[in-house]
Amino acid sequence: MREEILYELHSPYRESLKVHGYYFGQGNKTACIVGALRGNEVQQMYVCARLIEVLKKLEAEGAIVEGQEILVIPSVNHASMNIGKRFWPIDDTDINRMFPGYHLGETTQRIASGLFEKIRGYQYGIQLTSFYMMGEIIPHVRILDLGYHNIELAKAFGMQYVMLRRPRPYDSTTLNYNWQVWESNAFSLYTTHTDEFDTPEAMRMVDHILGFLSHCGVITYRKRPGYASHVVTDKNLVTVQTATSGLYRYFRNPGEVVHKGDLLAQVLDPFEATVQEELFAPVDGTVFFRQKSHLINQNAVAFRLLEESTGDM
């Protein structure tokens, strides 16, 4: 393993932001794994840290296939992580909305540009990322439908679900989108946890990534049997919204199977604790997303259920 500073940004009042890269193997730019682009993506950073731990051992055992290079970047935006912010400390911009970046542009455009200079051109680009809504989501691999995506390759992670999503306008500045534009096979891996780390989930994600790298001939690794992935799209998800607001008490977690009519959650009056609303599963399915906050707005997305017997396009 060799460690390199991939990008450094000087700050007037703090120590420099240094983006660390950990290289394994030598040769073709084969696989790049990126962790926390946002300051709250602790689990994403942790997965990379555990991956580095395992790759060190594999490299010592000679399990990195000759001529293949793997780059792991645990964190890009720890300047925000250290002060409890999700986005860039000064202007609140999101580095994952700045790709491919611009080396003469604004600060986060420069960070994106400096980083992308180092990570473009890899055959496989894997980003550990988080969902834009506050809540917990079932672990899955997500690919953007840009016309040259590869579903079969996404299945090689052995995760339960592969989500194929049509890009929205704001996706055009994400890392995943730009990796694909620069002809990498790009995958976004979503974890249930974000701002806290969970070791069992992190180790499962490490195993999914190693299984993928093994499938692609980058490492020799005896992978554990994974899932035969279901391919799903947004159309397979059924949204359960609140009609009222108040205290939110939920009874189901991501990954749980529910049946039509099952009680998913209650909304309580904040002053009297009376039940104002009960949310029931409108279909048979699996909990894909669940709002995490204990306070909930009216019209909020409380749950997204993956409807049973849908999926696989």
Added chain:
Amino acid sequence: MIERVIEVGLPVDEKLVIVRNRLQPDELRGDERRIAIVTGTHGDELEGQYVCYLLNDIIQKNKEHLHGIVDIYPALNPMGIDSITRGIPMFDMDMNRIFPGDERGATAEYVAAGIIKDLSGADMCIDIHSSNIFLRELPQIRINEQSALKLLPFAELLNMDFIWVHSAATVLEATLAYSLNQIGVPTLVVEMGVGMRIDQHNGQQLVDGILNLMQSMGIWTGPVPNVRCPIISRDGHVGYINAEKSGIFVSQVDHLDTVRQGDVVGAIVSPLTGEVLHQIQAPCSGMIFTLREYPVVNEGSLIARILGGSVQ
């Protein structure tokens, strides 16, 4: 007539409410044209608040000159304005990056969809922004080049100093203006002043322009001052200065100064060592139409934009 056009219950004894004040003639013919004035998408941009106040005041005192409908939405992001938050509190994304919204999406997306629904059918929309806390802007209109042909004739009526026709970044497709233009509501984006402040002169200048535009649409027959002829420019004529070092920016020019290539614009200095870390020179000749207000800069922070020539 003040109406609550969107309401969303918040967890504890409060609603997020987006209000609209509809000004219209006492008697309607049924074929009145409608102009919408919207602002407050970013909670730290306040120039539009004064514009809404002035326009309300003028129209209500001269109701006999009103022959159409004027809808004033002072706060599309009321929680943001109230808490001095640029975005929507408790929601991670910039509100002007989620349009056209989604009725089945998160609260902010639901609100965005409701805003589009309420504005659809308007004959014109003016979306007022005021830069951010970092940069001071010359009163200007920004038009996506895809809409330039249709919007330029309206933009020229608005009494702004400058019309910037910019290239079509895909990400801008998620803005309110883009979404409205897509559904046939001609929408002009105004940028002026600086965040968290109100410049009354800027506000009066825009109100004069809005009345002029309303007159051209047959909505207003009251007196309208003469309006200025704006400079119209495309991206190629705009030069950028970004900070090459992190530190404190000390300006040596004023906003709207004219500079020549090589002139000193300012310096980035170190309060700790007393050093000048970087002397900033104008990369091209022209007028400084954007100038940094907030002195702390990181490498890359925008210092100024110069209208006149691009930097190769």
